[in-house]
Amino acid sequence: QSALTQPASVSGSPGQSITISCTGTSSDVGYYNYVSWYQQHPGKAPKLMIYDVSNRPSGVSNRFSGSKSGNTASLTISGLQAEDEADYYCSSYTGSSTYWVFGGGTKLTVL
Amino acid sequence: EVQLVESGGGLVQPGGSLRLSCAASGFTFSTNSMRWVRQAPGKGLEWVSAISGSGGGTYYADSVKGRFTISRDNSKNTLYLQMNSLRAEDTAVYYCTRDGCGSTSCYTFEYWGQGTLVTVSS
Numbered sequence: 001q002s003a004l005t006q007p008a009s010v011s012g013s014p015g016q017s018i019t020i021s022c023t024g025t026s027s028d029v030g031y032y033n034y035v036s037w038y039q040q041h042p043g044k045a046p047k048l049m050i051y052d053v054s055n056r057p058s059g060v061s062n063r064f065s066g067s068k069s070g071n072t073a074s075l076t077i078s079g080l081q082a083e084d085e086a087d088y089y090c091s092s093y094t095g096s097s098t099y100w101v102f103g104g105g106t107k108l109t110v111l
Numbered sequence: 112e113v114q115l116v117e118s119g120g121g122l123v124q125p126g127g128s129l130r131l132s133c134a135a136s137g138f139t140f141s142t143n144s145m146r147w148v149r150q151a152p153g154k155g156l157e158w159v160s161a162i163s164g165s166g167g168g169t170y171y172a173d174s175v176k177g178r179f180t181i182s183r184d185n186s187k188n189t190l191y192l193q194m195n196s197l198r199a200e201d202t203a204v205y206y207c208t209r210d211g212c213g214s215t216s217c218y219t220f221e222y223w224g225q226g227t228l229v230t231v232s233s
Contacts, residue, residue, distance in 0.1 A: 034218035038156070045206060045226055046156065051219040057211075089156050093218045099170055100146075100158040100220075 003101030004029065004090055011109040017078040020106045022090030023071060028101055030071035034093035037066055037075045040105075041086045049088075050075060077108070085110045113137040113222045115207045120227030127197050127231070133190040133207030133224060141165065141185040144210045146220065147192050149203035149229075159205070160192065175201075197231045204228050 005023040012018040022029065022037075029035055035053045038046035048057050050066035053073060063078045073092070077084055090103040119131040133145070147159040160181040161170040169181050180193040190207055204226040211221030 032218070034216065036216075036219040038220070045223040046220075047223070048211070048215065048219060048221050051211060051216045051221070055215070057215050057221065091156070091158075091220070097173065098158075099161060099172075102156040102158065105155040 003094075003098070004092060004103035006088075006090060006103035006106045008104070009107045009109065011111055012077075012080045013111045014080050014082065016080050017076060018080060018108065019077075020075045020088055020090075020108070022073040022075070022092075022103050024073075024092055024101070025071055027096065028092040028094040029068065029073050032093050032095060033068070035066065035068060035073040036091045037064075037073075038089045038091070039084075039086045040089065046089065080110050082110050084108060113209065115209065115222055115224035117205065117207045117224045117227040120205065120229045122230045122232065123197055124233050125198060125231055128193070128195045129197065129229060131192040131194065131205055131207075131227060131229070133192075135188045135190065135207075135209070138209070140183075140188040143212055144217070145181075145183060145190045146208045146210070147181065147190075148206045148208055148220065148223075149201075150206070150226075151200075151203040154203075157203075162190070194229070197229075199231050202229060202231045 037050040040046040054066040116134045146161040178196045206226045207224040208220040209222040211219045
């Protein structure tokens with residue numbers, strides 16, 4: 001069982017928007033603003049898409065955005081494109097002996 | 112351009128040992144903390160271990176504490192993971208990652224290698 005809870009799958013049509021949730025606890029997501037999101041295509045290494053809850057690294061499309069409310073963080077992808085189809089993982093710093101925890105991953109299907 | 116290249120994976124019997132290496136380039140190696148993250152076949156990501164830029168601080172997930180040792184040689188720009196007493200549940204792709212201090216965030220995994228597969232089986 002993963003430390004952070006994500007839906008196993010989400011889907012959307014091209015051009016639509018989707019949101020992936022990531023639920024933790026008051027000791028990780030709820031306490032620290034150190035939530036990151038990663039995109040992983042099959043057979044590839046993960047790629048950083050969002051860091052510190054809502055910041056985008058240079059080169060990442062502004063169609064990707066992040067937010068947080070309480071113990072739940074969210075990744076929103078607007079204007080869905082076929083290339084967005086991938087697995088998405090959230091992570092949070094915990095500050096304890098665990099240090100970092102990940103979500104179980106969400107498979108995004110672009111219909 | 113930051114590059115992280117892992118090596119050393121392979122097939123090992125339960126109870127055996129393996130040492131992974133990660134050759135880094137494109138940045139001043141000693142200024143960033145480095146971490147290992149693994150992914151079991153068909154499963155999610157799991158943080159394994161981290162080491163500070165100087166090598167003076169090391170951190171482990173409970174699942175590997177006492178069995179794995181992380182180290183680095185800043186003169187060779189190389190990160191290591193010594194894995195002992197390997198178990199079937201250690202089977203995974205192991206990724207070498209770098210923090211984002213100086214560019215994004217010290218609390219994120221900004222750069223990833225391509226991964227090296229470790230299979231623990233008799």
